[in-house]
Amino acid sequence: MSSVVYSNVEGRGFGRELRTLVRSRGLLWDLISKDLRARYRNAVMGFVWAVLQPLLMMLILWFVFGKIFGGRIASVSGQEHSYELMLLTGLIFWQFFASALGRATTSLIDNADLIKKVYFPREIIPIASMGNSVVNLAIGFVVLMAMYCWIEGSLPGIGLLWLTVVFGIQCVLLIGLSLLCSSLNVRFRDVGYAVDVALMMGFYATPIFYSLEDVQHAATNYPMAMSILSLNPLVGIVTGYRTALLDNAFPALNQIAWPILCSIAVLVVGVAVFRRYSPTIADHL
Amino acid sequence: MPLIELDKIAKSFSTRRGAGMLLGRGGLADKLRGRNQGWFEVLHDISFTVEPGEAVGLIGANGAGKSTLLKIIAGVTAPTKGRVTVRGRVASLLELGAGFHPLLTGRENVYLNGRILGMSRADVDRVFDDIVAFSGIGEFIDNPVDTYSSGMFVRLGFAVAVHSNPDVFLVDEVLSVGDEDFQRKCRERIGELRSQGKTILFVSHDLSIVNTLCDRVILLSGGTMFVRGTVQETIDFYLRQIGQKKGIHTIASTSIEAIVSHGRISAFHNRTEISATSGFQVHLRSMGFVHSSPSADWNVVARSENGCVAVGKMPRLPITHTWRLQLSGSTLTWAIEVECERPVQIEGIDVNLFVKNSFTHWQYRDESGMFPEIAPQQQSYLEVVPGDAVVHQTGAWSDDPNGPSPLSVEVVGNAKPHRLQWSNTDYTVGCRVLQVLFNDLGPDNVMPAGRHELITLEIDLGADRDRILGYRAKYVRGTALTDGDLTMRFADGRFSLEWRGEEITRAVALYSSILTHNIWNDSDKLHWSYVDCSGSVMRVTGRSRRFPFAQHWELDLRDGALYVTISIEAFDDFEMDEYHTSIGLRPEYDRWQSDHELGAFPPFEEGLEDWRHANRDYAPGTTIKALSRVLPSVILRSTASDIPFRMTALNTGATDNARVLQALRTPESGRIRLAPGRHLYFQGLVRVDGANSL
Numbered sequence: 001m002s003s004v005v006y007s008n009v010e011g012r013g014f015g016r017e018l019r020t021l022v023r024s025r026g027l028l029w030d031l032i033s034k035d036l037r038a039r040y041r042n043a044v045m046g047f048v049w050a051v052l053q054p055l056l057m058m059l060i061l062w063f064v065f066g067k068i069f070g071g072r073i074a075s076v077s078g079q080e081h082s083y084e085l086m087l088l089t090g091l092i093f094w095q096f097f098a099s100a101l102g103r104a105t106t107s108l109i110d111n112a113d114l115i116k117k118v119y120f121p122r123e124i125i126p127i128a129s130m131g132n133s134v135v136n137l138a139i140g141f142v143v144l145m146a147m148y149c150w151i152e153g154s155l156p157g158i159g160l161l162w163l164t165v166v167f168g169i170q171c172v173l174l175i176g177l178s179l180l181c182s183s184l185n186v187r188f189r190d191v192g193y194a195v196d197v198a199l200m201m202g203f204y205a206t207p208i209f210y211s212l213e214d215v216q217h218a219a220t221n222y223p224m225a226m227s228i229l230s231l232n233p234l235v236g237i238v239t240g241y242r243t244a245l246l247d248n249a250f251p252a253l254n255q256i257a258w259p260i261l262c263s264i265a266v267l268v269v270g271v272a273v274f275r276r277y278s279p280t281i282a283d284h285l
Numbered sequence: 286m287p288l289i290e291l292d293k294i295a296k297s298f299s300t301r302r303g304a305g306m307l308l309g310r311g312g313l314a315d316k317l318r319g320r321n322q323g324w325f326e327v328l329h330d331i332s333f334t335v336e337p338g339e340a341v342g343l344i345g346a347n348g349a350g351k352s353t354l355l356k357i358i359a360g361v362t363a364p365t366k367g368r369v370t371v372r373g374r375v376a377s378l379l380e381l382g383a384g385f386h387p388l389l390t391g392r393e394n395v396y397l398n399g400r401i402l403g404m405s406r407a408d409v410d411r412v413f414d415d416i417v418a419f420s421g422i423g424e425f426i427d428n429p430v431d432t433y434s435s436g437m438f439v440r441l442g443f444a445v446a447v448h449s450n451p452d453v454f455l456v457d458e459v460l461s462v463g464d465e466d467f468q469r470k471c472r473e474r475i476g477e478l479r480s481q482g483k484t485i486l487f488v489s490h491d492l493s494i495v496n497t498l499c500d501r502v503i504l505l506s507g508g509t510m511f512v513r514g515t516v517q518e519t520i521d522f523y524l525r526q527i528g529q530k531k532g533i534h535t536i537a538s539t540s541i542e543a544i545v546s547h548g549r550i551s552a553f554h555n556r557t558e559i560s561a562t563s564g565f566q567v568h569l570r571s572m573g574f575v576h577s578s579p580s581a582d583w584n585v586v587a588r589s590e591n592g593c594v595a596v597g598k599m600p601r602l603p604i605t606h607t608w609r610l611q612l613s614g615s616t617l618t619w620a621i622e623v624e625c626e627r628p629v630q631i632e633g634i635d636v637n638l639f640v641k642n643s644f645t646h647w648q649y650r651d652e653s654g655m656f657p658e659i660a661p662q663q664q665s666y667l668e669v670v671p672g673d674a675v676v677h678q679t680g681a682w683s684d685d686p687n688g689p690s691p692l693s694v695e696v697v698g699n700a701k702p703h704r705l706q707w708s709n710t711d712y713t714v715g716c717r718v719l720q721v722l723f724n725d726l727g728p729d730n731v732m733p734a735g736r737h738e739l740i741t742l743e744i745d746l747g748a749d750r751d752r753i754l755g756y757r758a759k760y761v762r763g764t765a766l767t768d769g770d771l772t773m774r775f776a777d778g779r780f781s782l783e784w785r786g787e788e789i790t791r792a793v794a795l796y797s798s799i800l801t802h803n804i805w806n807d808s809d810k811l812h813w814s815y816v817d818c819s820g821s822v823m824r825v826t827g828r829s830r831r832f833p834f835a836q837h838w839e840l841d842l843r844d845g846a847l848y849v850t851i852s853i854e855a856f857d858d859f860e861m862d863e864y865h866t867s868i869g870l871r872p873e874y875d876r877w878q879s880d881h882e883l884g885a886f887p888p889f890e891e892g893l894e895d896w897r898h899a900n901r902d903y904a905p906g907t908t909i910k911a912l913s914r915v916l917p918s919v920i921l922r923s924t925a926s927d928i929p930f931r932m933t934a935l936n937t938g939a940t941d942n943a944r945v946l947q948a949l950r951t952p953e954s955g956r957i958r959l960a961p962g963r964h965l966y967f968q969g970l971v972r973v974d975g976a977n978s979l
Contacts, residue, residue, distance in 0.1 A: 030400045038388040041429075117377065118401050119360025279363030282356065283298060 020121045028124050032131030039132060047139075054095060054140040058088050065209040081246045082151050085144075089245055090208035090238045092140035093167075097174060097234065098199045100133035104178035105185050105195045112285040122278040126182040127175065148245070162244035162251065169256065169263050170237050176267030179274040186284050187277065206234045211242070233262035286372060287334035288453055288484050289358055294367035296328040296353055327353050328364070329508045335453070337373075340485040342499035342516070344492065344523055349505040351488045355455050358486065373452025373484075374403045385438065387431035391422055394430055395445055402449040412448040419470070420444035440467055447474050454478060457488040472713045473664050480661050492520050493562035493639070497715035520562060524551055534585040534593040536612045541746050543617050545585065545610060548578030548597050552617065554690045554746045561639035561716035565744075567621060568635040569602060576602055603627055607736075615747030618697075621739045623732075631732045634739065636721035639710070643688045644681040644717050647707045651757045656681075656709060656717055663712045672706025672722070677814070679705050680753030681717065693748035694719055700740040701726065702812040702828055725812065725830055764816045766823055766842040771973050773842050775816060775825065778809035780840070782847070782868075784917050784973055791943035792869040797851060797967065800862040801832060808836060833857040834959075836966065846972040853966040855959040863951040866967040868921055869943040874913040877934035877946070880906030886936055886944050894938035896945070905929035909946045917975040921946040925968035 021028070040046040066083050107129035108115060108122070115122065148156055185191040205228070207215065212235065219226040229235050236259040240251035327350045335341050343351045356362050357369055359377045385394045395416055399409035417426050420440040422433075430438060447454075456475065472494070479485060479498055489495050495502060495516075502519040504511040506526060513519040524544055536543045542553040549564035567578040581597030592611040599605070603626035611618045621636060646655055649670045656669055682691035696705070703723045710718050721740060726732045765774040772783040780795040781788055797808045811827030818824075821843050828835040833856040841848040851866065876885050881902040909932035910920045923930045930948040937943045948967060950957070 026405065027400050030397050034386055034389060034393070034397050037393065038386050041388045114401065116356075116361060117359075119375065120401065282362040 021123060021127075024121050024124055027120060028128050031124060031128035035128065035132050036135060050136050050139050051143065054088075054092055054136070055143060057095070058084075058091055061087055061091065061209050081242075085148060085151055085246060086211060086242060087209055088140075088144050088147060089241050090206070092137060092144060093170065093238060093241055094203065094206060094208050094234070095140070096133050096137040097170065098202070099136065100130040100174055101177055101181065101195060102199060103129045103133065104174075105181040105192050107178075108182045108186050108281060109189075109192075109285065116282045116285055122281060123179065123274065126178040130174070130178065156245055157248050159244045159246075159248040162249070163241060166237055166240040166244055166251065166256065169240075169259050170234075172267050173233060173237075173259065173263035176263060176265075176270035179270035180266065183274040183277040183281070186281050202232070202234065205229060205232050206238055208238065212239050230258070233259040287336050288371065288373050289335040289486070290368075290370040291334070291358070292332050292368040292370075294328055294331040294354075294357060294364045294369060295326060296350070296357065296362075297324045297326045297365045299324055327508050328357075328505075331367070331505075331510050333503060333510070333512075335484060335486065337452070337484055338482045339501065340479055340487060340499045342495035342502040343486065343488045343505060344490075344495055344502060344520065345505035350508045351505055352457060354505065355457055355486065355488060358453075359455055371453070374449075375453045375455060376402050376446050376449045376451035377455040377457070385430050385442065388429055390429055391417075391426040391433070391441055395426075395441070398442070398445045399449060402446065403451065404449050408450075412450075416441075416444045416448050419448070419474075421467075436467070443471060447478070452484060454483060454485045455488075456485060469664065472711070476661065476664075476713050491563075492523075493714050493716070496520060496562040497713055517558065521558065534588050534595065536591055536593060536610060536617070538591065538612055538614070541612060541615050541617070543610065543612060543746075545593060545595050545608070547583045548581050548595075548606070550608075550610070550617075550619070552744070552746050554615070557689055559640060559689050559692055559746050561641050561714070561718075563637070563639040563714060563716070565619070565636075565638045567606060568637060569599065569604060569623075570632045570635065571602060571630055572632075578606055581606060603629060615745055617744045617746060618741060619744060620741040622736060623739060624736045625732050625734050627734045628727075628731045630730055631726050632724070632730050634723040634726065636723075636740065636742070638694065638719040638721075638742075638744070639714070640681065640692060640717050640719065641689055642709075642716045643683050643685060644692065645684045645688070646682050647717075648680045648682075648753045648756055649705075649707060650676050653754060653757065656707075659709050659712055659715055661712050663709070665711055666718070667709040669707045669709055669717075672704050672720075676705050678756045679707070679719065680748060680756065681707070681719070682748075682750045682753060690746065691748040691750045691753055693743075693745040693753050695743045695745075696721075696740060697743050698741045699738070701737065702814075702830065703740060728831065764818065764823065766818070766821060766840065766847075768821065768842045769845060770975060771842065771845060771847070773823075773840060773847050775823065775840075778811060778813050778827065780838075782919075782971065782973065784975070789871055789916055789919065789973070790869055791871045792937060792941040793867075795847075795849070795866075795868045795971065797836065797864065797866040799834075799864040801860060803862075804831075806832065811836060832859065834859050837963070845974065846970045848970045850968050851966040852963050853959065854963045855961050857961055859959045859961075860956040861959070862956055863949065864957070864966070865947050865949040866921075866969070867945050867947040868919065868971060869937065869941070869945050870911050870919060871913075871916065872942050872944060873916050874911040874919070874944045876912040877944070878910040878912065879932050879934065880904075880908055884934075886934065889936060889939045889942055891939055894940060896938060897936045899934040899936065903931045903933065906932045908932060909934055909948070911944055911946055917973050919946065920972040920974070921948060921969065922972065923948050923967070923969040925965060928965065928967075930967075 040049060043049065062084060066087070104126040107126045111125050115125065145156070181191050181195055215226060215229055236251075236255045240256050240259070243249055243251040243255070331354060343354065345351050355377065357364050358371060359375050360371065385398060389397070395413065396406065396409050417423070420437070420443070422437055422441055425433065425437065430441070433441070475485070475498065485498065487495060487499055499516055501512070502516045504519050504523050511519070511522065513522045524546060533544065533546045536545070540555050542556070544551045549566045550560065551558060551564045552560045569576040576599055578597060581599045583595055583597040585593050585595045587594040591613065592609070595608045595610070597606040605624045607622040607624065609620040623634070642659060644656065646653060647669060652670065654670065657667070677696040678693070680691060680693040683689055694705070701723050702725050703721050706720045706722060708718050708720060710716050721742070723739060726737075764776065765772055770785045774781050774783065779793065781790045782795065783789065793807060793809055799806045806829060808827055812830055814826040814828065816823060816825045821841055823840045824838070826835055826837050835854045835856070837852045837854060839850040849866070872889070874886065876883070877899055879900055879902070881904060882900050884899055886899050887897060907924070907930070908920060908922045910918060911934065912918050921932065923932070928950060930950055933947045933949060935945040935947060937945055948969065
């Protein structure tokens with residue numbers, strides 16, 4: 001009882017931040033499970049949507065880019081891996097990133113009534129808001145694995161371990177961005193719109209329905225394209241997933257060095273900004 | 286170690302919210318040009334600590350920063366300056382049902398809400414049944430909360446919060462939600478928490494609850510805190526501070542101060558408050574709800590140093606209060622009037638004079654006694670003396686020499702039918718209350734449109750104890766008059782006669798009745814006011830519940846006869862078809878004698894309920910007599926020479942089984958018309974003569 005439960009001036013270092021999160025994990029799980037349970041309630045097909053959504057998305061992309069514009073995309077033909085696997089790998093991890101960031105950005109505003117009323121570590125809200133996307137990712141991943149076995153005729157090997165490493169990098173980046181965007185969005189609602197636009201552009205600026213090689217081909221005509229693309233940390237990440245899963249190899253260092261650097265930088269900035277704004281978030285909701 | 290420590294807290298808000306438009310006022314462009322947006326400070330230099338087990342009240346006008354301060358303590362927002370430390374779990378009852386998800390069931394939300402308030406799953410399991418029981422949600426607990434009514438929603442939220450067993454409770458005006466029954470439950474629960482030694486931080490406009498619940502009170506005004514010595518002193522300071530505004534007026538003489546503040550009167554004698562924190566107020570009971578006068582929108586329309594007129598319009602009833610207050614000496618005269626815009630369903634009106642629980646003794650009718658202690662488990666009002674008799678003077682005093690000065694309350698002038706009653710309030714309010722109860726304001730509980738003068742009270746705030754005790758002499762127990770062998774007893778509107786301890790009257794006994802609008806209005810059905818006895822004379826007033834008249838009876842028992850004078854007071858033009866004054870006697874009386882005739886009462890006929898006249902000659906006279914072989918003869922005589930009465934003898938129906946002597950007045954033609962005012966109705970006597978038997 002004499003332990004300080006709340007103080008506005010207590011130091012909140014990085015380690016402390018993490019400890020607070022660990023201490024509040026119960027609440028975190030409850031909030032996530034609330035989201036999941038509420039999500040598909042009143043929807044007749046329930047969780048089927050979570051499976052259908054990435055599948056249908058893949059189907060349409062496969063049809064449009066694989067069949068209709070198939071001839072123009074190098075990776076469709078003459079590659080060692082099936083276009084379908086490549087597409088699905090890029091797609092599920094992109095969709096995870098996009099939906100998680102989109103949701104996290106508005107999470108503080110969506111949960112205004114809670115934040116304005118009760119004290120708890122605010123970080124929980126943007127993080128908990130990503131739970132749904134994680135579940136969707138898991139479902140998509142099962143579908144990916146099934147397809148892999150069907151097409152390749154074998155189980156994926158050591159590449160799964162490397163995939164986890166890349167996923168770790170993506171998560172650090174995602175959490176950093178979520179903290180940054182969610183807290184800024186409370187003060188400047190522009191951030192929400194900016195994130196929407198950025199995600200829409202990101203879908204094309206990330207090798208999802210094409211591969212990095214396709215861009216290298218095109219780069220002869222548009223030299224700027226490659227350098228702009230290389231600024232996007234997700235390029236390295238998505239390519240890294242493909243290397244890990246499809247080539248069973250650890251991604252080249254020059255491929256993932258920039259994403260790692262970006263992730264750490266974004267996390268540090270995100271935590272700093274979130275800490276700066278979170279105590280008075282309630283005043284702006 | 287203190288649970289809550291606040292050290293020089295300040296909180297500022299920007300006058301604008303959000304980032305603003307790029308080019309708008311206070312926007313980015315203005316910022317770049319160096320035009321700063323304004324800040325205003327809602328809290329300034331607040332420092333206090335709350336120790337475990339304390340109950341601290343926060344009071345202050347709207348916008349004083351109370352809720353912001355609670356939010357800072359709850360950790361919802363951080364102060365701009367200063368240091369806040371909270372050791373222990375805080376549950377705020379300020380925002381009930383926070384984080385309830387509309388699509389989830391009540392059960393799921395209880396678990397989630399419990400978690401948000403810092404409970405573990407096992408904690409919630411343990412109190413789950415209590416939560417459901419307290420909230421009264423019942424089987425709906427497994428329905429999604431978006432199917433709940435807003436009341437159910439709030440009740441469930443409150444139930445979770447009070448069962449979350451935190452170290453500190455923050456309570457913000459929760460008592461104003463839910464229905465009457467739930468509010469009572471909340472108050473009980475908060476009282477319980479208090480007696481369990483829980484730490485409570487309490488924000489309320491209900492000063493009486495703050496006063497009883499809290500050990501300390503902090504007044505916030507304009508963002509700054511004020512604390513005076515005691516809870517009471519802080520509250521007094523607050524009342525004085527807000528005493529400048531439009532719904533408020535202070536009447537003062539050298540020793541007395543009465544603050545009329547938005548439908549509540551606080552009274553002080555020599556700077557000590559006589560009234561409890563709830564003050565004197567009026568409650569209207571309509572359709573199962575209590576509408577209190579402080580909820581009205583008040584305006585003091587006339588002011589002077591020793592009086593004022595305050596008008597308050599009720600928000601949810603088409604009713605306007607008008608209070609006229611006048612102070613002379615130590616007596617505050619309070620005239621209460623209500624005006625109905627249209628007929629209103631009103632079950633009753635209570636004028637409540639809440640007075641300090643330091644009053645130890647009461648005086649009522651012919652009695653006086655001590656108020657019982659108010660126990661913590663007391664959850665409803667407790668009648669301290671049966672308020673059945675209609676009394677027009679009462680009082681209370683304290684046996685503590687440092688206590689408040691004696692209080693005397695007297696009903697003056699014409700009042701609507703009412704009764705006075707002393708009660709103890711429940712524990713949370715924790716004081717004495719003199720209630721003036723009006724339960725009969727119109728047929729079928731509908732109060733007609735128009736102005737209604739309810740009552741005028743003379744409240745002596747610096748009364749004399751002996752004078753109050755002197756009121757007892759006016760009320761004789763049993764309200765009976767005795768002269769030799771003859772006793773006249775008055776109870777429940779019935780005047781009966783006893784001869785040597787045995788009743789000789791029967792059925793309605795001595796009574797009067799008026800025929801108007803085809804209805805016989807018997808006197809025993811009137812609303813009888815207080816009985817005033819002095820010597821051999823009893824005076825009592827009965828007022829009709831239906832028609833605009835009252836009867837004043839004066840009874841004088843001497844020389845073996847009961848001298849009866851009845852006058853009728855019409856409050857409006859009033860017409861009667863006929864009326865009579867009669868006495869019902871035992872069936873042993875078998876013969877009668879009038880001025881003109883002599884005869885025997887006919888036998889009662891089985892099954893016949895109509896009354897039967899015995900005499901044939903109805904010519905006006907003065908005397909009618911009943912005779913018996915075993916009982917003393919009874920004579921009813923009229924002495925009002927200018928009113929002609931037909932003196933008759935009758936049998937009642939077989940059920941009542943009584944002989945009746947009657948003085949009947951019928952108009953020569955048409956109806957008997959009465960102008961407003963007082964008129965003689967009957968004057969005469971009833972002589973009971975033991976020697977004059979057959």
